[in-house]
Amino acid sequence: KSLFPLSQQIQKVVSDQIRYARMGLGKGQWQLFADEGEMKMYRREEEIKGMVMDPLKACHVVKGVTGHEMCHYFFRPEYRNDWETTLEKMTVAETISEDTIIFWQIHKSIWPVTQRDAVFWSHMTQVPDPSDRDAQNIWIVVNNSTDLDAYPPNQGKYLRLFLTVCMLCQTLVTPPKQGTTITRQDIACKITYCSVVNPGGWTPSSLLRTIYKREYPKFLKRFTSYVIEQCKNKPIMY
Numbered sequence: 670k671s672l673f674p675l676s677q678q679i680q681k682v683v684s685d686q687i688r689y690a691r692m693g694l695g696k697g698q699w700q701l702f703a704d705e706g707e708m709k710m711y712r713r714e715e716e717i718k719g720m721v722m723d724p725l726k727a728c729h730v731v732k733g734v735t736g737h738e739m740c741h742y743f744f745r746p747e748y749r750n751d752w753e754t755t756l757e758k759m760t761v762a763e764t765i766s767e768d769t770i771i772f773w774q775i776h777k778s779i780w781p782v783t784q785r786d787a788v789f790w791s792h793m794t795q796v797p798d799p800s801d802r803d804a805q806n807i808w809i810v811v812n813n814s815t816d817l818d819a820y821p822p823n824q825g826k827y828l829r830l831f832l833t834v835c836m837l838c839q840t841l842v843t844p845p846k847q848g849t850t851i852t853r854q855d856i857a858c859k860i861t862y863c864s865v866v867n868p869g870g871w872t873p874s875s876l877l878r879t880i881y882k883r884e885y886p887k888f889l890k891r892f893t894s895y896v897i898e899q900c901k902n903k904p905i906m907y
């Protein structure tokens with residue numbers, strides 16, 4: 670469908686997602702649906718052709734890890750089964766480069782919803798900080814559905830879902846006392862997680878919204894706890 674080679678499509682979607690993540694909530698009726706300490710999750714109710722397409726934005730501040738570390742554990746396939754509890758199967762369909770991978774994921778069926786799969790490219794990159802040109806403290810991972818000939822949609826029992834997700838992470842450092850080196854007590858990561866999911870087939874809106882309301886907070890809490898655990902005894906990766 671896309672006329673542009675993959676790299677150009679990635680640049681466009683990534684720059685759109687950076688702007689979208691940075692704009693805060695923006696216009697429209699955003700509902701705060703999860704508020705647990707530092708983690709705040711908002712959604713806007715949107716239906717297109719009777720299908721739930723609710724945009725979601727989550728803001729979170731996680732102590733003791735950097736934005737690079739958070740994006741690394743979100744992007745790399747080898748860690749995904751440790752924190753993603755709704756996966757039945759995850760395959761690396763193509764490794765385009767060290768910062769671009771195409772995944773095929775089958776999500777566990779959640780009764781009575783038809784089981785879904787997804788094919789998406791995942792791209793991890795550093796983001797310039799507009800307020801501080803030589804800062805190197807912002808990273809992003811964008812996951813965006815794509816077609817892949819080897820994985821045609823809706824062949825078997827899975828409905829193909831379509832998603833655009835971004836995980837924008839900014840490292841915050843509180844400088845320690847003069848002359849002492851920075852430790853994990855002095856760092857934190859400010860996360861903006863955005864997602865728009867097209868479930869790919871009609872499902873009762875109330876049912877989908879119940880699933881999202883339960884699963885998104887669970888996912889972000891589990892993922893961030895996992896990264897803290899993985900990093901705590903390792904040197905800081907800036």
Ligand SMILES: O=S(=O)(CCO)c1ccc(-c2ccc(C3CCCC3)c([C@@H]3C[C@@H]3c3ccccn3)c2)cc1
Nearest residue numbers: 753755776782785812834866868880881884885888
């Ligand atoms: O951030 S990611 O890129 C991380 C890579 O895995 C991502 C996040 C969420 C999804 C997702 C999209 C739709 C659905 C369901 C809803 C009804 C039909 C399919 C689910 C199932 C419910 C569970 C779920 C929902 C929300 C968060 C985590 N789990 C998940 C996929 C990828």
